[in-house]
Amino acid sequence: MTDFAATRALFDLPPGVAYLDGNSLGPLPRAAVARMERRMREEWGGMLIGGWNKAGWMAQPRSLGDRIGRLIGAEPGHVVLGDTLSIKVFQALAACLAMRPDRRVVLSDLGNFPSDLYMAEGLAGMLGRGHALRTPEPEAVEAAIGEDVAVLMLTEVDYRTGRRHDMARLTRKAHEAGALVVWDLAHSAGALPVDVAGGGADFAVGCTYKFLNGGPGAPAFIYVAPRHADGAVPALSGWLGHRAPFAFEPSYRPGEGIERMRVGTPPVLAMAALEAAMDVWDGVDMEDLRRESLRLGDRFIAGVERACPELVLATPREHERRGSQVSFRHPEGYAVMQALIARGVVGDFRAPDILRFGITPLYVGEAEIDRAVEALAEVMAERLWDRAEYRKRAAVT
């Protein structure tokens, strides 16, 4: 059994705060500061350019990729770290469109994170071959899978509602229609057990700063199914994805398998923090995590529904249809969240009316859940959200 009191002790959380926003930015793993200092002083400072070999910086996008791969059910050697999630989405999409040259539809859904949709739009615009991006409501995606779909691109867990798609089922449907599938695991990796290999995903992408706790702006990752690894065309053909980067050949030759999804110089400093974050996962069983996440989520839902009848649950009640976040709707959601944060309970707000609460058993337990319910009850009962101070919008919401 995973010892969640032990994992909690591995994080440096500010006193007095119930942090329910790990679905947006995970907290600081205690070991990360020392790890970073070592990387900076001993490796960068002490080894200088020699760090690439002596400290193994060049290999870390692959080794960290494999550590993430274990959490998402990837075959070893098929995940690599780098860039941002938007860039990884672009790479996966571009590779898929190249494999389905006669099809013109990118199918996603309105619940997908906007950047995924924007990247698809940008790609389609650049290609200029009439690709269309279709975004039905999430519930209507399955029915929209047709023979014209080149690629189905979905985020498994909806960033606003926490609604979870059925990866295996939708992937199977898409494959039956001859389409490829890209899964965005931004709200899945480290949130629940994922099985990209078993689910048949062609590509999967994700970020490491949410449930994986890699730090603000931590790098993204990409998975390419073994059957595509040596066939995928890298549209962003950077030197570190070249078969022989240090031969400095004049023409591009794609690297073996997942190597070709590397682009530029790896983010060496950011990887030090991520390494410390991934150490926490070594002691975690994903089934235990899921059980605890659902238990705490149920407790939160029950508490809020009892204490705050004005809040409307936006997350599906059924376990198999949700991720590891619970969302409620309220027309004054922004101000409600500000009032809550002022009371030391940190969730976040997503337009137009969603209050999000990340359920992260690594460092959140019953005490935080109960405190969040109490604070929310107080905010609603006393209409604290109606105060001017909570209605003033910050730049980044």
Next chain:
Amino acid sequence: MTDFAATRALFDLPPGVAYLDGNSLGPLPRAAVARMERRMREEWGGMLIGGWNKAGWMAQPRSLGDRIGRLIGAEPGHVVLGDTLSIKVFQALAACLAMRPDRRVVLSDLGNFPSDLYMAEGLAGMLGRGHALRTPEPEAVEAAIGEDVAVLMLTEVDYRTGRRHDMARLTRKAHEAGALVVWDLAHSAGALPVDVAGGGADFAVGCTYKFLNGGPGAPAFIYVAPRHADGAVPALSGWLGHRAPFAFEPSYRPGEGIERMRVGTPPVLAMAALEAAMDVWDGVDMEDLRRESLRLGDRFIAGVERACPELVLATPREHERRGSQVSFRHPEGYAVMQALIARGVVGDFRAPDILRFGITPLYVGEAEIDRAVEALAEVMAERLWDRAEYRKRAAVT
């Protein structure tokens, strides 16, 4: 006058090492470790998600962009930080090709860094509209500028030879032919005075881990000339380049000016190290730096040519035709460099036969130059490069 003894004291260099490889990876600025610790403990750890507003993380790609902009002669507000140099090259090229839809040639040169050429190849392949990448010898570029050229993409200072292109002249020629110009400043930013505005560059890109000392894998930057800022089409249309990122609209609308060149979440931890690195530049006058760089470069060339007749100068002798690196050729260059590094003089090697020495007055003075000459003389006189231990190739060269 810039006080180079004072700037030198701002770096943490290993004792006994003459570091002449700042053209590949700059050394650790002393203040960077404390700055990073503050970012991790006080900002990430203490503010959690609130760091985006309270610590100003979201604005830093622009503020750091402007600090770099000062060193490259950019108009304020027209440089933004993010991603890797290869990604920034892709953005600039894609935007240029969209502005010259009737032309099919990307003109570069054989001396360009391979990743720039690879990104152009990948882009051309993806577009599938018959774009050709032409790469004459650097000296033949000017004559190759014709009416079919959509974009001239050059690295100002050659990564192997240190040969410098005439930015203003080539840009003018290209503009006369109706082409756009992208300048890669990887070996220019922080190496010599650059004037992208005065030189007429349409786009410029660069990295921050070489002469700017931002740390291994530090983010890249992109400059877009004001005349293109609101017209450039962002092919990599990520959410942070959207006009209203936090409105989470379903369709992409490009942000104002340089904002549209942002893609995904900024590299917050890496930016902390870069901030400390940029502080060093506050006290530096680029003309002083250039004078000192050329003086030290001349001293190095004279010393090596006197002591090591087997080494052939690969860098132009004329001041206006070189950057801030001096290179020599030797058929056993790899082993020569390993023998040199074993003696505490760190330069690097680039296939097939180039020994590179970065001249970086911020932390390199006459003592290091003289020591490098002496060590090189010893390696050559005693044929130390012929030892087996120096011939064994490392993974990253």
